[in-house]
Amino acid sequence: MTLRLSRRQFVASAALVLATPALGRMAYAAPLTLTAERRTIEVRGKPASVLGLRGPGGESGLVLPPGEAFRLRLENRIGEPTIIHWHGQTPPPDQDGVTDTGYARPIADGGFADYDFAPRTGTHWMHSHHGLQEMRLLAAPLIVRGKDDLARDAQEVTVLLHDFSFKAPEELVAGLAGGMMNHGGMDMGGMGTMGGMDHSAMGHMMPGMDLNDVEFDAYLANDRTLDDPQVVTVETGGRVYLRLINGAAATAFWVDFGGLTGTVMAVDGNPVKPVEVAKVPLAQGQRIDILLQLGTDGAAVPVLAQREGDRARTGIVLAPTGASVPRIADKAAEVAPPVDLSLESLLVAEGVDARPAEVTRRIRLTGSMMPYVWTIDDRSWADRLPVAVKPGQCVAVEMVNESMMAHPMHLHGHHFDVAALNGKPVAGARRDTVLVPVGGRVTIAFDADNAGRWLFHCHNLLHMATGMMTEVTYA
Ligand SMILES: [Cu+2]
Numbered sequence: 001m002t003l004r005l006s007r008r009q010f011v012a013s014a015a016l017v018l019a020t021p022a023l024g025r026m027a028y029a030a031p032l033t034l035t036a037e038r039r040t041i042e043v044r045g046k047p048a049s050v051l052g053l054r055g056p057g058g059e060s061g062l063v064l065p066p067g068e069a070f071r072l073r074l075e076n077r078i079g080e081p082t083i084i085h086w087h088g089q090t091p092p093p094d095q096d097g098v099t100d101t102g103y104a105r106p107i108a109d110g111g112f113a114d115y116d117f118a119p120r121t122g123t124h125w126m127h128s129h130h131g132l133q134e135m136r137l138l139a140a141p142l143i144v145r146g147k148d149d150l151a152r153d154a155q156e157v158t159v160l161l162h163d164f165s166f167k168a169p170e171e172l173v174a175g176l177a178g179g180m181m182n183h184g185g186m187d188m189g190g191m192g193t194m195g196g197m198d199h200s201a202m203g204h205m206m207p208g209m210d211l212n213d214v215e216f217d218a219y220l221a222n223d224r225t226l227d228d229p230q231v232v233t234v235e236t237g238g239r240v241y242l243r244l245i246n247g248a249a250a251t252a253f254w255v256d257f258g259g260l261t262g263t264v265m266a267v268d269g270n271p272v273k274p275v276e277v278a279k280v281p282l283a284q285g286q287r288i289d290i291l292l293q294l295g296t297d298g299a300a301v302p303v304l305a306q307r308e309g310d311r312a313r314t315g316i317v318l319a320p321t322g323a324s325v326p327r328i329a330d331k332a333a334e335v336a337p338p339v340d341l342s343l344e345s346l347l348v349a350e351g352v353d354a355r356p357a358e359v360t361r362r363i364r365l366t367g368s369m370m371p372y373v374w375t376i377d378d379r380s381w382a383d384r385l386p387v388a389v390k391p392g393q394c395v396a397v398e399m400v401n402e403s404m405m406a407h408p409m410h411l412h413g414h415h416f417d418v419a420a421l422n423g424k425p426v427a428g429a430r431r432d433t434v435l436v437p438v439g440g441r442v443t444i445a446f447d448a449d450n451a452g453r454w455l456f457h458c459h460n461l462l463h464m465a466t467g468m469m470t471e472v473t474y475a
Helices: 003-019 023-027 147-151 169-177 199-203 461-465
Strands: 032-043 046-054 062-064 070-077 084-087 112-117 122-128 139-144 155-164 218-221 231-234 239-246 253-256 262-267 270-277 279-282 287-293 301-307 313-320 359-368 373-376 394-401 407-411 416-421 433-436 441-447 452-458 469-474
Touching: 046 139, 122 239, 122 287, 139 155, 139 239, 155 231, 155 301, 155 313, 169 461, 218 301, 239 279, 239 301, 279 287, 373 461, 394 407, 394 416, 394 433, 407 441, 433 441, 452 461
Parallel strands: 032 070, 062 139, 155 239, 218 313, 231 313, 359 394
Antiparallel strands: 032 046, 070 112, 084 122, 122 139, 155 218, 239 287, 253 279, 253 301, 262 270, 262 287, 301 313, 359 373, 394 441, 407 433, 407 452, 416 441, 452 469
């Protein structure tokens, strides 16, 4: 590990170890159990058979207290093989929860796998990295609390966003591969409302650009739609620490806070210098932590996530006791513009001394809707050219989007610094997933401090599944 990546974390974890020598072990004599299983949820009044990850207390996902090891047994009860990736964690490569790089095999139905590593604090998540299971909601929050979380006087609320279809994922993909999808630049729902689209949204569209390639049946916030949203009881005039996670397979959102201004505190689990915002873009795989000061009027506050290029939205409601909870339409009045780098350009990592990159690699994000194939440097995974680096190097990767869709690019096993946006150097956020818009260029820089083979891919599941994946490799 290099000083640049880990100085702060090392100091923090060393302090915790000293303060609580054996608390973790005493609290959990046996490892935690996480169960991948089938479950039924209700979507718009209809039962839907989906997958899920149940934590030791019966809740979806996992919350680890400060200093606790990520020591758990994952049991597979979904009726087919799976593997679960700990998105945002930086374990040794054999515990990353992927099979493509050869360290692990799929976990057979009825089988299990054990994990034990020091987790990274922050808002993270876990999801299947096997086939298209992520589209069947095999995903859940993975929150690792730190000392700052204990000190903060705010109620924590986690929101996991999803896109959902009653159709089998394979059917959706077959439709795409067969050219059955709409690709006129907007989704079908959007097409129907083009007349109502405001000019600012149109102004962000480039000719030929595509936003949404699949028509989903619903968008979910903590598994629910706005027909029957989750209502979280909060304190009048209190503070809420929102952990927003975009677990959608193929959808990027704009999230707002019902007219309130929020403060961005962290992205992808990494602190940033606070930024005041009325809404935030959230691409697939990304997380954002928002501190909200609630009003003293006792009114309910919706937290709404609207799909880019569409009016469709989902969300939850923060409601002080006694507040009337308004019915919220699942379509906004206006079509949302494409998600962009407007927030990214404002973000500055907190407590990071980025050092200059020693080597720069350039990759092109390529592919098309017709045929439906997404690639890196015109190569799919089977034909990949790995990004080979040396241990200890600080590596910059410039990603140039030459395709007509945006790509949220995710690097496993590392967090990187956003070092340039469209050629302009920035001291940006530390992240593990960054959006590269259509026609855009984003440079990331990371320390090669976790040797192995690491997936590097687009987090639009359909793009990854059709080829948009390579690997970063070092011995
Ligand atoms: Cu993509």
